[in-house]
Amino acid sequence: MNIPFLGHRRTEHGAPDPAGIAGLLAECELLRSQAGQAGVRLDDTPASLEAxxxxxxxxxxxAEMLLRLGNDAGLYLGTVVVRTVPGAAWEIRSDGQPVVLLPSGREVDVVAAGQEWAASxxxxxxQLYAEVAET
Structure with a gap:
């Protein structure tokens, strides 16, 4: 998922606005809608990933829904990681791809992981959350 406009969200000092970017990435509108229709509440916790x-x-x-839902699932996974794993943060690569950067320096391509989950x-x-939270 390439999100080039996110790189342009800046604070008044010229640095990217992490809270603004995190808020946009956390929207996951399609996933939240589908989950809600199934009675699943997405509250940005690891338990909601299990649900x-x-x-x-x-x-x-x-095919279109699969791609969009996969993107949302990855962004939601990243949102849960960033909100619950101390030191984890969103990073937008130069190509516009959002990834989660862990305190260990490991970069997690959560969108690719979400697409795999949606497809198979x-x-x-x-499980992905548990693996990421351990590092």
Missing amino acids: LDQLPPRWRDD GVPELS
């Missing part, structure tokens, strides 16, 4: 893993994958028959269910979002 997403249990959703029936009805989106897999629609493997690895589970909760």
